[in-house]
Amino acid sequence: MDIPKAYEAKNYENEIYARWEKSGYFNPDVLIENGLIKSTAPVFTIVLPPPNVTGQLHLGHAAMLAYEDLMIRYHRLQGYQALWLPGTDHAAIATQTKVEKIIASEGKKKEDLGREKFLEIVRDYVDKSKATIRNQIRKMGSSLDWSREKYTLDKDVSQTVYQVFKKMYDDGLIYRGNRIVNWCPRCQSTLADDEVEYEQQQANLYYIKYGPVVIATTRPETKLGDTGLAFNPNDKRYLHLLGKELKINFGVANIKVKVFADNEVDPEFGTGAIGVTPAHSQIDFAWAEKYKLPIIKVIDEKGKMTEAAGKYAGQDVLVCRENFVADLKQAGLLEKIEPINNNISICYRCHTAIEPLTSRQWFIDVNKKISRLDKSLKELAIEAVQTGLGGKSDKKIEIIPERFNKVYFHWLENLRDWCISRQIWWGHRIPVWYKNKKQKDEEAEIYVGITPPQEAGWVQDEDTLDTWFSSALWTFSTLGWPEGLDFKRFHPTQVLETGYDILFFWVARMIIMTTYVTGQIPFEKVYLHGLVRDRQGQKMSKSLGNGIDPLDMIEKFGADALRLSMIIGVTPGNDLILYEEKIAGYRNFVNKLWNISRYILMNLSELKLTNQYPQAKTLADEWILSEFNNLIFQVTEDLNQYKFSQAIEALYEFVWSKLADWYLEITKIEGNKSEILNYILQKLLILIHPFIPFVSEEIWTQSYNRNKQDKLMLMIQRWPQVIEKKSNPKIKDFLVLQKLIINLRSVKNESGIATKQSLPVDIYSKEFLSLFQQQQKIIENLARVKINWLDKDSMTANNKVITSEYSFVFKVDIKVKDKSKEIDTLNKYINGLEKKLKNKQFLSKAPSEVVTKEKEKLNEAKKKLAQIKKHP
């Protein structure tokens, strides 16, 4: 048989994926059509978190694909209708920015091209990018149903987007308002609150004479737009001013401010008095609503001062700041400047400083009660996780790990209205038309619809929707909501698996929108994975240059090894540290499995698919079958509880430490194991397939599917059943046997005796003599010794004797290392146990089984000690 010694993943993986894909079996409908599962089989659905169309596959994606494919393949093997639905996201700002950069390198600007021409270029770019990412996803072995692939800008998906917009508008949940928003002057667009990041910065705190008081501010130029003066109600310094309207003279400009007191003012900061600028600060805007202050916008969308800023109109914000401060100084109004550590808000995409300003935008009202439900969006989303919605999807959403519940609730409770309009071109254009007027006109007559109004002359809103608006609909917009058969079959989905970093951006918003639109939860479980970090624990990123390219790793070690490196030792919600040696280590495991099957194939004339439980003929057989049975139980249990790491660790341990290191070695001694090896290999490949699909399928092909028939492929086999629940009492005998062999090897090794030299030993055991005699061949072969059985009388103190915890004794005519250290630790152990057993509290309060156990331990230890002392 010409099976290579080493498994070279890259020689097999592409061909295997092609076979899987060609079979059509990623699509549950095809399995039904072929009679491989019943149409009544339970459903298990995951929608793939759609990667951005801009991107290359990175390790975050790779991890996501590994976990999701694992779940899908497990359920497919369990006989479910397993649907994993692929798709991509148009990623509005990210994509537009990327293409802008590309055309900029050719010296072009999007404004010169015009909207339509620019969008054409973006579409071309997206087409290419999509093809790349699709193939990269395939490289990981992802068993996605490509026939159902979706894209956020697909016609039907877009249709759903517009439909939902209209529904929300009709329900009064979407409104247009002139409110404060986060404005990115570079992107020239609004951002949602959670798209804003913060960065610490050294800034100046300017103390400015402000009529009768002094205020402190880091942004003097905004003071031109002040309409209020605030202090804390307990601050007696300013109480006399409460309710007054003050004229403030800045020398170069005059403003009018209303004085009010609010608990949110910190009297300790600065002078305790604040100039309030409703148009350019989130909290000031809220105060303006509360205390009915006028709103004066002094900074525009380009980051320049407006007409309202008087002589500074048209200046850049920073230029104005400089000029204004100079003017204040001149007028003797600048008291002092203090350095201060300040958090400034920046755009999460381009890190430009955010300019909060008022603007006429579209918002989703998260607090308004939906009349037919008498609940707000916020309440609905909380309910979905807290108690469940009742009705068809009465399950409540379970977040794994659970601790993220708290984070989720906290976020929702503090959620403000969500600004959904973006001033960029790439995305879903807002389905709103204005009659003969420009959208800036507040009084414009509005038409909201899925299609444009019939009459001529209506002008569509220039803006597009926040990319997360369409992503929020993803579980049902991809399944043909509301009438599609797939929607009825596969929604709610079972699991959403994604990174915890988009819990708010995406997961929470899906819950908000889906519960509102469909009355169902979008998914039953949320499995959150962590971030992939480098060896130093740093986040992998392009700018740091510490990123590992998953495609390189696949090329070098194979997709299976990469998958293992991201599953083993990883728990949900926790970050994972990845580096090349780790992946190489798991490549070795894959190779080990390969060689195990190689050995089996070389020794077995024939491999047969069978469900016949094999007959155990020897102690070793009993042991391995019992261990394997436990393994089936363990892996199934762990996977049902989403403990992926524990499941594969159990498999790893079985394959390497039990099957390869012991049982296969014993087959070389006992021979004639085809029935058992056939059984174990067959079922083991099924158990391990969700973790390492490629190598398992390849071994399967060589063992059970040499003609490469679709219907015989591993990916559609049935998950093995646990045969017997009780553990076999004979197993303990095998453990004793192992112990003896390990002890013998240890003696040989430490005495410097060559492994291959067959060492003569005398063995005596009171308890296990017959066991050892029965297993003599195994002992002699595995430990490389020649046994002479002793009876008790022939024991003498003259020979060096080794004891084991199972109270057997063997003596050999060689030097054995000093035992004093072992005696020390044993003595300590015994003392501890004796103390414990003399303790009346322990005897009375501890459960009797524990006490018995401790007594047994003490006896064992004493016996052992006695034997060591007798034969030092």
Added chain:
RNA sequence: GGGUUUGUAGCUCAGUUGGUUAGAGCGCCUCGUUUACACCGAGGAGGUCAGAGGUUCGACUCCUCUCAAACCCACCA
């Protein structure tokens, strides 16, 4: 300011509801090519479980505090 997580062998991590002399992989040391595998085998060294208290008959495990690291939310006008 509020919150979360983490701290166990040189490194990466397990350790189920408190009941072993605390485990694994990698790395390290010694030996080794025996009918699959050197991407291997055998043996071995290595830990006062961050620290201090407390609860308990008993704590790596539960509670409190301290120290250290990472992250999230709010935000300083």
